[in-house]
Amino acid sequence: MNWLHTHLPILPVLLPSATAIVLLLLGDHGGDDASHGHRKLLWARRLALASVLSGLIISAALVYVAAGGELRAYLVGEWPAPYGIAIVIDRFSALMLLLTSLVALPVLWYATGGWDAHGRYFHALFQFQLMGLNGAFVTGDLFNLFVFFEVLLIASYVLMVHGQGAARFRVGLHYVVLNLAASALFLIGVSLLYAKTGTLNLADLALRVPKIEGPDAAVVQAAAWLLLVVFGFKAALLPLSLWLPATYAAACAPVAALFAIMTKVGVYSIWRVHGVVFGADAGASAYTVEPLLLPLALGTSVLGVLGALAAHTLERLVAWLTVASVGTVLVALALFNADAWSAGLYYMANSTLVIAALFLLAELVAAQRGDAADRLVPATPVAQPALLGGLLLLTAASASGLPPLPGFIGKLMLLEASTAHTWQIAVWVTVLGVGFLTLIGLARAGSIMFWHVRTDLPEGAASGASPKLIGATLLLIAATVAMSVFAAPIERYTAAAALQLGDRAAYARAVLGARGEATETTRPYTGRVDAPAGAASAGGPR
């Protein structure tokens, strides 16, 4: 057990990657024409579900460890930080890992209801996606963050077009090209940071950036802005959010539900880099992006909910709600105080689960409406109006923030945290207004689909959804309701996580060891083996 305890932090990355490789070796059932009962597919399902379930247990164990306040740094191959690969588990990382597993398990279970047979290697790609997500959440190094971004993206490119069709390929091409352009910007930002600080380790950066002044600080801040563009693109921050609804609405339901956690990788990275490294106590670069981040976040919320009101299909409505919820989380981030961050973490956990549940629910409803599918027009009544309508009502209430559901608790925490902030009025108006409009948007969709039914159309052959699909959706909704029931312990955890996140000294001590307390960590490289820091120009960069 001691061995397990030592290597626990790396397991969330190793487990999905090992599972994915085994799934690749296992082979594929051979595409669309295979029957659902194919032997290889059955084994792939069992293996994938077992792996995700183990992942859930591991991340729960990590949350348990992190809740005690311990900040675990795992140095791969015992190479000392900042030179080797550092894996860092603090409360924030552990929370994101648990959230990923909580979304992944029901979504995978849902996918085994049939979607995984509509294309090839669904399960292997799903595991690679989880590997990338988990890796991005645990890494303590900016370049490794880039690598894990690419891992999760390349898996998401293929998952995005899973099920195929011309519409998916067209949107998929846009999605891939946009992401590749963003990756180029990511590399430019990262190398600019390296040029001025001589390090890419997040703990080391947090110590180095405050020491940079004068014209060098301008370069470092330019790097911060570039990284905001990259992470803002992933998170769908205002001017960069238009790709998201088209992409998520085109993807099949389980993939879109899994993508609900993918936007949070962008939010997570903004938190780590702009919230902490370029946050308070960053010297000349303190609060670099704050002046623009808050208005943009508020704008993202408003744009998201306006898009939801204008949506013609239920899936597009949910995709726009994803944008709105990301906006609310970023508002919390941009307030730059521990209470708001705690509220943001709580709201992010809840909204991710709710959005994932809504994507699954949207497909369940669409499947029972005959030719109208998910378009918001009057059509044949659904086969299970009470069950699906009730579930939609519950998730809608949580998404819009009605008490006593967790969306309400998260927003209340956010409103409380924003008092005395100069932007308080804007935050209150936006958060409350967006909540109200979310409710209107979902109520409109719900009343068209469940009440405004046409009896003149021939009865569709739609039967009720299979218990597996309903069960998976129920599991996600149960998780959000549980967040309301256990709100007090979760709130204590997020409050502690927010405080721990802002404590760059403790983070540096955990990762860099005793050297973390020394004033000088890594310095920009001078080209001399033993040259003192000041004598850089002797050899002369040429």
Add this chain to the structure above:
Amino acid sequence: MSISMEFLFATGIGWVVAVGIYLLLRGRSFVVVLGLSLIGYAVNVFIFTMGRLWSAAPPILGAKESITDPLPQALVLTAIVIGFATTGFVIELALRSRHDSGSDHVDGKPDAAEPR
């Protein structure tokens, strides 16, 4: 007149990125992929130069008095590998999209809609 290495690199990278952006904004997916590749090359050279430009300094410890920073070179290797793989993927995706929609246009418009 001698041009400094820094000037040459900076203008060179800038020119390649400019060409890449121009191609990226075109309507045909093949040209867009070319633009992405060019931007990728420029970014790789940019990472390389962020370890400063040195001459006669190998990235080997103890080989000479002055050594160059090996880390950006390691980073650029990773970036090249990832860029190569993603470019391969996007070409395959573009081909498939072309096959399914019958057009090379990024929005899948029919060929007639786009002046050549």
